Amino acid sequence: MKKISRIILKILGWTVEGGCPEGNKFIIIQAPHTSLWDFVYGWLFSRAINIKPKFLIKSKYFFWPLGPILKMLGGVPVYPSKDKRFVSELVNQIQTSKSFILAITPEGTRKKVKRWKTGFYEISRATGLPILLTKIDYSNKKMHLGNMFYPTGDMQGDMRKIQGYFRASWAKHPEKYYEWPPVD
Numbered sequence: 001m002k003k004i005s006r007i008i009l010k011i012l013g014w015t016v017e018g019g020c021p022e023g024n025k026f027i028i029i030q031a032p033h034t035s036l037w038d039f040v041y042g043w044l045f046s047r048a049i050n051i052k053p054k055f056l057i058k059s060k061y062f063f064w065p066l067g068p069i070l071k072m073l074g075g076v077p078v079y080p081s082k083d084k085r086f087v088s089e090l091v092n093q094i095q096t097s098k099s100f101i102l103a104i105t106p107e108g109t110r111k112k113v114k115r116w117k118t119g120f121y122e123i124s125r126a127t128g129l130p131i132l133l134t135k136i137d138y139s140n141k142k143m144h145l146g147n148m149f150y151p152t153g154d155m156q157g158d159m160r161k162i163q164g165y166f167r168a169s170w171a172k173h174p175e176k177y178y179e180w181p182p183v184d
Helices: 002-011 037-048 066-073 085-096 119-127 155-165
Strands: 015-017 025-030 054-058 075-078 100-104 131-137 142-149
Touching: 002 015, 002 037, 025 037, 025 119, 037 131, 037 142, 066 075, 085 100, 085 119, 100 119, 119 131, 119 155, 131 155, 142 155
Parallel strands: 015 142, 025 100, 025 131, 054 075, 054 100
Antiparallel strands: 131 142
């Protein structure tokens, strides 16, 4: 699948920068998330670097026949609830697995938001997994693996640093992304 994904991306004019990071357990976050195409390119990107991450998606998309396809691709349904059991169940699953790669779009929607969901951060802190920052840069047709981010426990400071990494100009629809000022 690695070669096929790279060929498809090359035909579409995309460049893949970087390879699969070391380790078999980490969390991938990708932003900006402003289009359904982010999923398509993200899925091809993951296969091009030879990983098969699980990804979170709203439970409403798990209807027949789409549901079984999403599960086959790595989809994990998220049910709309303020219940924290989902995060604790996911943490337990990660801790008991030999390998677990989870891809998350922290905005949680393709609409413009000023506040990201923090589940990825909570999962990282609870499991000790690093967070891999990735970008799909539509303006330059580049897919890039950033650095691994290791949370310090200062959630506000860490979130400022993480959000400061991403740029609206990378988005398919830049007007739908709230860009945070970069933090050095």
